[in-house]
Amino acid sequence: MVSLRSIVDIEDLRVHVAHGSHLLDVELSGAHASEQQDPTPWLAGGELLMSDGLGIRPSTEQQIDYMARLKRKRIAALILGLGGSLPYGELPDGLIAGAREHDLPLLSVPVTTPFIAITQAVYARMASERAVLSDRILAAHAPLTAAAAGDAPLLEIVAAFGRQIDGWAMLYDPAGRMVVDAVGPSQGVRAAIHDYLARHAGKGLRTSLADSDPAGGYAIRPLGIDRLRGLLLYGRTAGRLGDQFTSSVAGYAASLLSIEMERRHAMALIERRPGADVVRRLLAGTDAARAPQVLAAVGLTAERIQVLCATSPSLTPDDLADAVADGVPEALMLTAASGVTAIVPADPQVVDRLHHTLADAHAGLGGPVRPHHCGASYRQARQAQAESRRRGTGLTEAVGLGNAHVLLQLVTSDGLTTFADAVLGTVEGAPNGPGLIRSLRAFLASGGTIEDGSNAAKVHRHTMRRHLRRVEELTGRNLDNARDRTELWLAFEARDVAATL
Structure with missing residues (x-):
């Protein structure tokens, strides 16, 4: 940062401070000489404006207004040349009054100080600072590059980045689950990830965030190349966070993390292909002797398996498959535009992990079956997934839906539809049929x-x-009769199950 003070302190320039000695640490964006009566259209803000006074009108009111316009443009300071053949031999009262009124630094130099010398001093310091900054940024890149080649790239890159910015950094997956933790951020900052995902869901890689917390400033950068693969949360408890060094190093760290996360995703897709073929084969039907061998060929030796069907309102099928793989590495997955179908070992610990992994998904888990009955567990999973959608989100287990659901899933879709039509068809086809059906279902459910x-x-x-x-x-049913009420309720259940087969 080139400050106004660094220019004032150059003795050869002979700069005199008439007002604003407490404002000399302001950062300069450049230096510009102008003799226009209103130079603001040619200014961007932050400049050190130099004038010989030719465009500054003599009246006090006009000079105060001149300073007001400069203040609104947010220039850094005004330097007025004095003496010799110039219009002013000393600073006019109107400029001094305007500087005090608007708290704008007002400086002067003698006619013997050429403005080009001031301009050269400003831009020479800028060039020098850019060179120093470039060297510093390149030096910070080196440990990040070394971390990317380490045994645990994600962990090492995040840790190295936190050290380089004298702060902390954390890594999250697209669902907001922590991948790499850090010491330092407050709970309020940690919660920012979930607020960010809630506000920017579906915006992919387009939206970054910088904010502050009582414990310090922080920023969030989305990671990935074609789609969101993760989120980098970083900050520090003191000092500026948006400076050029921090922004540049954060950008480089984000690039390295994005490449590594894309590489992991590509490798995961390759590793999942044999598992996807196994899911297809078992769902298509395999005899009792062959099915365990098909599973064993890809490393799954469980005597009983369960089928998972899942979609996510916030993740793509590929990202959802990544999340399931992180939670249940032994899962065999088939990914399609409609969602993820997976085969997992029938194990209570696996089910617990799936509940945690799929808390924000629409997911159903079929009952435990032997491998050659995979199709039955799949049908149960579809029905449980439909129930998950009705409930909102989260994993729904078929075993929790009741025995009626399980029994009905053993019947073909045509059989279920025929049964439901025979029981409910006359009601559905009657005048005000939808109202009658709604009242009947509510009565039975209550x-x-x-x-x-x-x-x-x-x-x-x-x-x-x-x-x-x-x-x-x-x-022709009697609603006071328990058997008739059960038959009507089963007809509704048959309708629901048939819709998922």
Whole structure:
């Protein structure tokens, strides 16, 4: 940073400070000479403006207004040349008054100090500082490059980057789960990742963030080349975070991390191909003797397996597959545009890990089966996934849906549809069929109580009674009979299961 003070301190320039000695540490963006009565259209802000006074009008009011315009343009300071044949032999009262009123540094130099000397001094210091900064940035790149070639690149790059900026750094995956932790950031800063993902979901690599917390400044950079692969959170408890050195080193660290994360993703895709072929084969049907051999060929020797079906509202199928692989490395996965289908060993610990991994996904897990019954577990997983969507998010296990779901999944889709049509068809096809169906389902789900059923269906209890009498007329069932109520409820369940087969 080239400060105004560094120019004032050059004795050969003979700069006199008339006002603003407390403002000399301001950063200069350049130096510009102008004799325009209003030079602001030619200024960008931050310049050291030099004038011989030819364009500065003599009245006090005009000079105060001149200084006001310079202040609004946010120039760093005004230097006025004095003496000789120049318009002013000393600083005019209007400029001094304007400088004091608007707190703008006002300087002067004698006519013997050429403005070109001031300009050369400013830009020579800028060039020198750029050279020093470039050397410093290159020196910081070296340990980051070495870290990228280490045994644990992600961990080593993040740690080296934190040291280079005299701060801390953390790495997260696209779902906001920590990959590399750090000492230093407050809980408020750590929570910023989840706020960032909530605000910028779907924006991919386009949005970075810089903010501050009572514990210090921090920034978030998205990582990846074609799509979001992770997030770099970094900061420090003191000092500027947005300086050129920190920004440049952060950009280099983000590039190295993006390359490494893309490499890992590409390797994961290659490693998952044999597993995807196994999933296809088992879902297509394999005999009892051959199925365990197919699994063993890719390293899975479990006697019983479960099928997982999952999609995510925030992750692409490939990123979701990466997340499942991180949580359950032994999973065999098939990725498609519709989501992820995986085979996992039937193990309570695996299920616990899936619940954690898929907390923000729409996911269903079929029941434990022998490998040659993979198709049955898949159908259960589809039904459980549909239930997960109805509930919101998270992993839903088929074993928690009740025995009726499991039994119905053993029936073909055509069989389920035929049964449901036979029981509910006359109601669905009647005038106000949708209203009758809604009231009937709410009544059955509430355990056969008029009050709770009418509240769930959002109808008056008298309307509920009228609807139920009409259902009895259309179906020939008696809703006071437990067997008839069970048959009607199974028809609704059959409809739900058939939709997922």
